Each structure stands twice: as C-alpha cells, then as structure tokens.
Amino acid sequence: MPSNNPALASFVESAPPGELLDVTKAIKSILADDPSALQSLTPAFEKYNEEQFATVKLPGGSEEVIVSPHNSLGDGRYYDVASQSSFAFDHATQKASAVQSYVLESSRLDLIKSLLKSLSLHTTEHYPKSSLGVYPIENDSKIAILTVASKYSPNNFWNGRWRSLYIFSPGNGSLAGSLKVDVHYYEDGNVRLLTDKPVSVSLPSSANASEVAKQIAIAERKYQEDLNKAFGSLSEGAFKALRRQLPITRQKIEWEKISGYRLGQDIGGGRSR
CATH class of the missing domain: 3.30.1140.60 (F-actin capping protein, alpha subunit)
Structure with missing residues (x-):
C-alpha cells in the first residue's frame, strides 16, 4: 500500500x-x-x-x-x-x-555455494568492507549476485555506497547487471554523485563459478578505472569552470576591509556613475 x-x-x-x-x-x-x-x-x-x-x-x-x-x-x-x-x-x-x-532448497545450491566462495575472494581483495549475497530467482532458472560496500564518515561530512547486481543465467551463460555508486558530500553545501553503469557479458553455458567471478572482477575494475579518469577530468576542467579563481580585478578580496569596498566599482570592476 x-x-x-x-x-x-x-x-x-x-x-x-x-x-x-x-x-x-x-x-x-x-x-x-x-x-x-x-x-x-x-x-x-x-x-x-x-x-x-x-x-x-x-x-x-x-x-x-x-x-x-x-x-x-x-x-x-x-x-x-x-x-x-x-x-x-x-x-x-x-x-x-x-x-x-534456514536451509536453502535449490537445484543450483552447489553452484550458489561455489559462487559465494569465488566471489568472496574477489570482494575481500578489492573492498575494504563489503557484503555479498547469491540467491536463486525466477523458479531456480537464474541466480542473482549482489555486492554492497558502504563507507560512512559523518565527521568528515561524507557517506558513500557501491552496489552491484548481476543476473546470471546458467542455461545460456548470460551475465547482465548494473554497477551503482552513490556518494554524498555535505560540508557547507550538498554534492551528490549518482551513477548507474550497465554490464553485459556472454559466457559459455558450461562456465563455472570461477569464470563468473573473473568476469565480474574485470567489469568492476574497468568501471573503477573509468570513474577515476572522469574525476581527473572534472577536477581539471568542469570544476574549475564553475567559478573564477579570482574576481574580475584579478586580485584577492581583503575580507577585513569588505565594509569599505564600493561593490560596483572595486569588487565588480565596474565604473562608478
């Protein structure tokens, strides 16, 4: 409701x-x-x-x-x-x-346990702290693979979460899902990063848990590298373009003298009338 x-x-x-x-x-x-x-x-x-x-x-x-x-x-x-x-x-x-x-009843229980084991090696290596879930879905025909890694630092005014969801179809070897990053920075304002990256991989129908985990590791490493490159471009380009480094006068404002400035002429660089 x-x-x-x-x-x-x-x-x-x-x-x-x-x-x-x-x-x-x-x-x-x-x-x-x-x-x-x-x-x-x-x-x-x-x-x-x-x-x-x-x-x-x-x-x-x-x-x-x-x-x-x-x-x-x-x-x-x-x-x-x-x-x-x-x-x-x-x-x-x-x-x-x-x-x-609770004991899971599934015809794919062995594969699910193998995926948990293989993927735990990947998450332990690449995430400081994370939780992993592998579940049968759609009447045991597919398997949902979830990873979530959160890090909270309220004392420093930021919190973040990484989520990945993959749907693996053992029958045809398809692996499809998405990677989502959500970061909130809120010191003296609010900035939030929200991303959603689709992933699609074709595996042999005989692919085992290790091969599935390998493809997931490749996809997530590639996405992290892409994010790092995007951040570098933003800091050098778009972020700098958001505001001037100095006022139009090309000189820093002396804040202790702010009450004596004539707004239109001294700060804005305009001509008094």
Missing part, C-alpha cells in the same frame, strides 16, 4: 547512504511523533532498504547480511545463504531480530 504522504515518502526513498535514520528523525519532528503517520511510510522504508541493499548484523552474528527483493521471504523476513539463517527486519529502524535456521 503506498504512503498517504508522497512528499515524506520521497524524502525516505531519496535518502543518501547511511543517512536514513537522520531522515527518519527529521520526519518524526515534522509529524510530531504521530505513530499512525509514521506507520504509513512503511512501504517507503521497505522500498528504500531493498533497493539500497541495506545490510544488517544479525543478533549473535559477526558479518552483515543483505536485505533485498531477491532474498525476501515475505512478511518482513529475509534469508542469508552463507549463515543458513532467516531473520525479521524492521525497515524503519534497520534492525534484525527473530533469527531462525
């Missing part, structure tokens, strides 16, 4: 990485802690967490697991293959509870 307050729902769904709880706090102040109004935003919280591949540490667990549409059991419960467990997830507080044993 959609929220009866589309404006507040849009705030939730567009929250930057690592800042959902801050957005929720602000919404509560607007709603004056009205429980029914906040409850109406539950679909927006669920949509946000599933689309962002929210991660949560299970009670008693040491690793964070993923929340997504691909490992949803319905009624607010999700499962994790590696820990062989299922759990309830509160989308508003981003907390997990009611952990239970």
Whole structure:
C-alpha cells in the first residue's frame, strides 16, 4: 500500500547512504511523533532498504547480511545463504531480530555455494568492507549476485555506497547487471554523485563459478578505472569552470576591509556613475 504522504515518502526513498535514520528523525519532528503517520511510510522504508541493499548484523552474528527483493521471504523476513539463517527486519529502524535456521532448497545450491566462495575472494581483495549475497530467482532458472560496500564518515561530512547486481543465467551463460555508486558530500553545501553503469557479458553455458567471478572482477575494475579518469577530468576542467579563481580585478578580496569596498566599482570592476 503506498504512503498517504508522497512528499515524506520521497524524502525516505531519496535518502543518501547511511543517512536514513537522520531522515527518519527529521520526519518524526515534522509529524510530531504521530505513530499512525509514521506507520504509513512503511512501504517507503521497505522500498528504500531493498533497493539500497541495506545490510544488517544479525543478533549473535559477526558479518552483515543483505536485505533485498531477491532474498525476501515475505512478511518482513529475509534469508542469508552463507549463515543458513532467516531473520525479521524492521525497515524503519534497520534492525534484525527473530533469527531462525534456514536451509536453502535449490537445484543450483552447489553452484550458489561455489559462487559465494569465488566471489568472496574477489570482494575481500578489492573492498575494504563489503557484503555479498547469491540467491536463486525466477523458479531456480537464474541466480542473482549482489555486492554492497558502504563507507560512512559523518565527521568528515561524507557517506558513500557501491552496489552491484548481476543476473546470471546458467542455461545460456548470460551475465547482465548494473554497477551503482552513490556518494554524498555535505560540508557547507550538498554534492551528490549518482551513477548507474550497465554490464553485459556472454559466457559459455558450461562456465563455472570461477569464470563468473573473473568476469565480474574485470567489469568492476574497468568501471573503477573509468570513474577515476572522469574525476581527473572534472577536477581539471568542469570544476574549475564553475567559478573564477579570482574576481574580475584579478586580485584577492581583503575580507577585513569588505565594509569599505564600493561593490560596483572595486569588487565588480565596474565604473562608478
């Protein structure tokens, strides 16, 4: 059921990485802690967490697991293959509870476990910290491969998240997905980077988990290199073009004397009338 307050729902769904709880706090102040109004935003919280591949540490667990549409059991419960467990997830507080044993039943279980093993080597090597999920989808005909890596530095006014999603079809060897980067920098303003890079690779129908992991590693390394090049071009070109290094007078403003400047003539370089 959609929220009866589309404006507040849009705030939730567009929250930057690592800042959902801050957005929720602000919404509560607007709603004056009205429980029914906040409850109406539950679909927006669920949509946000599933689309962002929210991660949560299970009670008693040491690793964070993923929340997504691909490992949803319905009624607010999700499962994790590696820990062989299922759990309830509160989308508003981003907390997990009611952990239970869960054994995945799939005809592709061996391939899924092999993919987890091969891909964990890749993520350990290339990400400081990440969570990985591999799930059977579409009646066991395909496999969803998810990686999410988040890094939050609110003391330095930035937060960021990398998400990758691949759909692997063992029957024909197709591997298609997207790479998404979301970074928010908010010191003395707001700057946000949002990217979405499609990926498509054809593998032999006999491709094993190691070959799939190799293609994913190649795609992600290439995208990171492209981003690095783009940042270099921006810093040397577009960013510098956004504003002058100096005023029209070609001299730095002496701010302690600002009250004595004649705006049109001294700062703007114009001629007094």
